[in-house]
Amino acid sequence: MEEDKVSKSLEALARVEDEVEKAERETEFLRLKKLSAVYLNRKEAIAGIPGFWKVVLSQHSDFANYVRAADLKYIDCISAIEVTWLCVEDEKADHRDFTVTINFDAIDGDFESQTVSKTFRIEHDVSKFIYRSKRTEEDDLRDEELGFLTSTPTEIKWPKSFDGINPSLVTDKTTSEGKRNYRTGMKSFFSWFKWTGLKPGKEFPNGDGLASLISEDLYPNCTKYYTEAQIDLEEENVDEDDESDEPLQLESSDGEPEDCDGKQKSVKRRKV
Amino acid sequence: MEEDKVSKSLEALARVEDEVEKAERETEFLRLKKLSAVYLNRKEAIAGIPGFWKVVLSQHSDFANYVRAADLKYIDCISAIEVTWLCVEDEKADHRDFTVTINFDAIDGDFESQTVSKTFRIEHDVSKFIYRSKRTEEDDLRDEELGFLTSTPTEIKWPKSFDGINPSLVTDKTTSEGKRNYRTGMKSFFSWFKWTGLKPGKEFPNGDGLASLISEDLYPNCTKYYTEAQIDLEEENVDEDDESDEPLQLESSDGEPEDCDGKQKSVKRRKV
Numbered sequence: 001m002e003e004d005k006v007s008k009s010l011e012a013l014a015r016v017e018d019e020v021e022k023a024e025r026e027t028e029f030l031r032l033k034k035l036s037a038v039y040l041n042r043k044e045a046i047a048g049i050p051g052f053w054k055v056v057l058s059q060h061s062d063f064a065n066y067v068r069a070a071d072l073k074y075i076d077c078i079s080a081i082e083v084t085w086l087c088v089e090d091e092k093a094d095h096r097d098f099t100v101t102i103n104f105d106a107i108d109g110d111f112e113s114q115t116v117s118k119t120f121r122i123e124h125d126v127s128k129f130i131y132r133s134k135r136t137e138e139d140d141l142r143d144e145e146l147g148f149l150t151s152t153p154t155e156i157k158w159p160k161s162f163d164g165i166n167p168s169l170v171t172d173k174t175t176s177e178g179k180r181n182y183r184t185g186m187k188s189f190f191s192w193f194k195w196t197g198l199k200p201g202k203e204f205p206n207g208d209g210l211a212s213l214i215s216e217d218l219y220p221n222c223t224k225y226y227t228e229a230q231i232d233l234e235e236e237n238v239d240e241d242d243e244s245d246e247p248l249q250l251e252s253s254d255g256e257p258e259d260c261d262g263k264q265k266s267v268k269r270r271k272v
Numbered sequence: 273m274e275e276d277k278v279s280k281s282l283e284a285l286a287r288v289e290d291e292v293e294k295a296e297r298e299t300e301f302l303r304l305k306k307l308s309a310v311y312l313n314r315k316e317a318i319a320g321i322p323g324f325w326k327v328v329l330s331q332h333s334d335f336a337n338y339v340r341a342a343d344l345k346y347i348d349c350i351s352a353i354e355v356t357w358l359c360v361e362d363e364k365a366d367h368r369d370f371t372v373t374i375n376f377d378a379i380d381g382d383f384e385s386q387t388v389s390k391t392f393r394i395e396h397d398v399s400k401f402i403y404r405s406k407r408t409e410e411d412d413l414r415d416e417e418l419g420f421l422t423s424t425p426t427e428i429k430w431p432k433s434f435d436g437i438n439p440s441l442v443t444d445k446t447t448s449e450g451k452r453n454y455r456t457g458m459k460s461f462f463s464w465f466k467w468t469g470l471k472p473g474k475e476f477p478n479g480d481g482l483a484s485l486i487s488e489d490l491y492p493n494c495t496k497y498y499t500e501a502q503i504d505l506e507e508e509n510v511d512e513d514d515e516s517d518e519p520l521q522l523e524s525s526d527g528e529p530e531d532c533d534g535k536q537k538s539v540k541r542r543k544v
Contacts, residue, residue, distance in 0.1 A: 009320025016314040017495050023306035027299060034295035042288040048281025223289050 028095045032085040035220070042223070043082065049226075053078050056222045059229040063218060066210040071189040074159055077105045083219040086119070094122040094147070098215045111159040118154045118193055120211045122147040134201045149208035150197035158190050167191060300367045304357040307492070314495070315354065321498075325350050328494045331501040335490060338482040343461040346431055349377045355491040358391070366394040366419070370487045383431040390426045390465055392483045394419040406473045421480035422469035430462050439463060 046052045054076050057063055067075060080103035086093035099119040106113035124147050126140045158166045165185035172178035185191060186204060195207030204210075218225070318324045326348050329335055339347060352375035358365035371391040378385035396419050398412045430438045437457035444450035457463060458476060467479030476482075490497070 005320050006322070009317050012317035013314065013321070013495055013498075016310060016317055019310040019313065020307065020492075020495075023303070023310055027303040027306060030302060031295070031299040034299060035292065038288060038291040038295055041291065042285065045281050045284035045288055048277050049285070050278070220292075223285055226285075 025095060029087050029091070032095060033088050036085065036088045043080075046080075046222075052226060053081055053222075055229045056218065056225045059225040059232075060218055062213060066192075066206065066213070067189040068184075068187055074104070074107075074111060075189065077107060077111065079103045079105045081214065081219060081222075083215045086121075096147070096149075097121045100211065100214055107159070110161050112157045114157055116154055116156045116193060118151055120149050120151045120208075120215070123150045123197070124148075129198050129200070131199045131202050148197060149211060151195055151207070151211070153194040153196060156190055156193040162188065162190065167194075297367060301359050301363070304367060305360050308357065308360045315352075318352075318494075324498060325353055325494075327501045328490065328497045331497040331504075332490055334485060338464075338478065338485070339461040340456075340459055346376070346379075346383060347461065349379060349383065351375045351377045353486065353491060353494075355487045358393075368419070368421075369393045372483065372486055379431070382433050384429045386429055388426055388428045388465060390423055392421050392423045392480075392487070395422045395469075396420075401470050401472070403471045403474050420469060421483060423467055423479070423483070425466040425468060428462055428465040434460065434462065439466075
């Protein structure tokens, strides 16, 4: 009798956990819906601040871990980043599904201006993995329960200067040089756009980490990173006795004077 | 002209951050409202599971860091924990304000059964600190901006066995023994109920840490901890070839056979 009661209570407790999950899911949906509206206003404000995303991407200490030093020149060409959550338009979508859209400015003769979108979706079916050699049974159990991030490959135009490592142009994969070039190209930020999440060890490394970094941190907190960068600049210049309104030269990430579309790379010292 | 536009955009960006904060605050309020309703159902389910909170409190690895080993006997007397968020009843309250209510069972001749509630509120006025010797300027700046947790002292009946260290009974604070007893008592879980948050170094240490641990982790995730404990028990017994329904003796935290109200301290092996 007592045991029966305990048994029933444990079943009730399991049902309550489902209710908790539902409440969290509904709240997250409302949160993303509210934030998406606010982010539209933010997009408009950011459009009036030259070099905003360049400052944000330089300020974020983790972002640089996902890109090669040679990529930074093209990262500096990023003029806009936008994240949209699929559930805002389609209530049936997992609230963790999202699309990242990135605008690149051109570099004359080397790199075309373009807008590239890549969609990431949560998957639970571990049989979809194409390469399994690096996966353990624990990986499968965890991914089946919590889900894992996947994405379909997206086209992006690589810079001409990367022709030697562009994986779709490296035809000779038998020589050690060919292999090295191919592997170098796979680690480029440009290969992230081909990332599927289903070929661990055979594609851009930790592509889900970069996607989550953008959707969970860099995009929601971009104003914080921009403000931090401006404060850092102010502190660096506090001894200079120069309180005039002259534009401050931002450090170029690769020391090269070249810049996308020849736009100024200076940002005024200012607190947001 | 260009500068004027940037200036306006930065102002717009600052306004957007206020909108983001508002959206987050509104969502958190809705979340707590939804969850509070679900937690009422959970409370009912938990009431039918003997020893639920004892199992949860033993399973949570951090909780033990906040209590002395000698307290554990009385921690085992906790028959119910409830957290309620003030904003659910009063929309003007900070969504981080909450009340913890704890029910204790009695131990004959030593400890009275009682229900004790303690309310925690976010404060921003750092001039309220009574002892400031341990605080830095950075502490003040951070606490003014983000707020800090405070609480009014609440009465709790201490066990008789703690008379020697009960701070309100230790009258002799001049001898080294008196001082030692007083300090030992201040570190007891029972002194947490007197914690104000305004006397750093002079009251229960890290009282806000314990409050947050209960409100942000232990209470929301209690079912997870209970389930983990049951799985651990199953794994410990997997070799025993004993799949019968016999009750499993839970390890007593202090090795004493004594138990609150003489209730059984066994919990059935069961998955939630």
